[in-house]
Amino acid sequence: MTEVNTGTSPGSAGRRRRPPAVTIHDVARAAGVAASTVSRSFSRPERVNVRTREHVRAVAEQLNYRPNPAARALPSGRTETLGLLVPDITNPFFFDLIRGAERQASAAGYTLVLSDTEESPSKEARTVEQLQRAVDGFVLASSRLSAGRIRELAADNILVLINRRVAGVPSAVADNTDSTRQLVEHLASLGHRRLAYLGGPRPSWSNAQRWEALQTAAQEKELTSVRLGPYPPFLAGGAAAADAAIGSGATAVIAFNSLLAIGVLRRCAERGKRVPEDISIAGYDDIFGADFCSPPLTTVASPIQDVGRAAVDLLLGQLTTHLGRREPHGVTLPCYLRIRDSTGRAPGGEPGDRAV
Amino acid sequence: MTEVNTGTSPGSAGRRRRPPAVTIHDVARAAGVAASTVSRSFSRPERVNVRTREHVRAVAEQLNYRPNPAARALPSGRTETLGLLVPDITNPFFFDLIRGAERQASAAGYTLVLSDTEESPSKEARTVEQLQRAVDGFVLASSRLSAGRIRELAADNILVLINRRVAGVPSAVADNTDSTRQLVEHLASLGHRRLAYLGGPRPSWSNAQRWEALQTAAQEKELTSVRLGPYPPFLAGGAAAADAAIGSGATAVIAFNSLLAIGVLRRCAERGKRVPEDISIAGYDDIFGADFCSPPLTTVASPIQDVGRAAVDLLLGQLTTHLGRREPHGVTLPCYLRIRDSTGRAPGGEPGDRAV
DNA sequence: GCCGATCTGGCAATCGGTTGCCAATCGTTG
């Protein structure tokens, strides 16, 4: 028994490979018990005598035993892994969402698989189908899929949506309506009468929700509002959006997201339009950078880390719920308005027009 | 055989659960072949007659068969999954890295597991050990582990480092030395004589490399340089760093990363220090925001998406290499200097002092 | 038409755990 690793010894000449894994059987042999006892010592400790269990655990520890997740997943069907799909990994908006989700998942002992769908509905659906059996459930953040497709996927998978509502599918959403109203009131109080909304991706539910809320609030305040776009929700989309906004005659523009808004800011600077003196600009999602761009951006901020956390909680709830019980089917978290320097008094308004 | 799903039919009353998976055996039965033939139709197509194979594939397609990754992983030992560990998920620097890695991995049919180590060496090591058997290999980005610990982990795992060099472990690094020299020359040409380096995390290899390169370049140009810190590499670290920098008497400061640099910018604004008139500021990592903060930041930019891609390539090379061959053990990608408005002529220098 | 080489597909073992079932053991009680 002293002679090990003869022949193609991994440590000797060739490249270093992974050493063979310590299995439950190795532990069982070393501890003088059956493999099932080792298994139970970990997965159903109450089924094993304390002394046996402690002994087994000590031996396992000493042998540096790590259970093989694939082997566990096979009989149980549970992989202890969650899938998180986002439309654009590089959008800072998703940073905190990802962090929130990742923390919550790993706190519960789950592993998170992240996938970038690159704003493509088909890539999104394909990814779900590919990962289907590799994960216990999915969080779809700002899904670009149609409601019908989501329902189809929900029939075969446990899934939770972020910033999207589809009947029968649980979701965590940041509700923009109140804060959009606040934003419109803020602009109205500064004397703006004509708003432009710079639209984002058509399949985006948030996009529709925002425009909806904006229209309603504008009507109440008797402001006119136009919808422009859609524009790609990136910095680069800002140039076309800015030009259209300026052409529209609006004195205040509200962009689908901060990325687009910052792009607009930049384009305005290029064109010599002063913000907020000539035109006011606001955006959704209080992303990294919104507070130090020039001028700092007025935004509707989402509690997005909490949304990510909540979505994972919902998903874990679905997974661990014993059949019969019903989990709450959605959580809604409120957004809030952050007024900064990119919104100001409407141009042409008499000084002292309305109070700030 | 027509009676299925009697009793607790999943579709009927209770909550919708996951439907039972279609297995290789279902396909085999439907196609009238053995399970092994189905398996081979996918994994070794040349071992199966074309007509049989096409038939099997058609049946599988029709039944919507998806192989169970856990079941594949068990005999083969390969999970087709890679682990990517980063110290701070919310640092925009890592986003392009993550995107590069994710794209490359999924192009090769691999799944990426992302984990945030929160700047903690112990969490990093623990994560590797936990995911050990769940992934085929790891990419450790900007690892905070000691060289010894990395070597230990490399004995049991296939791993590739990003922005870190440890003998015997392959790595992809962005090389700062040339661009640091360029940065120092740029500052010297503007009349700066006294530089301050605002240090980042002690365990960061890039931090050491940057300070090293800075010192060397400063000596060549006969500038004095001091190292301050370490500071937490976040925006919030900027306040203390800025105060120390101002106190140091340096006319130009170089921050460990852009996050810190932007924090310094902000603090300078608060304290009424004009940038670059009173003090010049530069940083590493040309992150999102560096070009639209105020003033836009002079940075040393890393081709970080390429670095992420290269690291995954190295890792995949290690995994698929047949024993005996040796892969190149590292790639180095050059950085480049991006001069923006946060660096300018040194204060007190006679006008026309040195040419810009 | 026979023989051997080549193809093709099936059988069964295997990967590393989990878990239902059963038998042995133990302590308790009357």
Add this chain to the structure above:
DNA sequence: CAACGATTGGCAACCGATTGCCAGATCGGC
């Protein structure tokens, strides 16, 4: 001290794929 229930641990089947080995079929050459 016998009988009984509770506790404990082992046996073996199973999860869904992969793969070595073998047998039957097919084909070509002579």
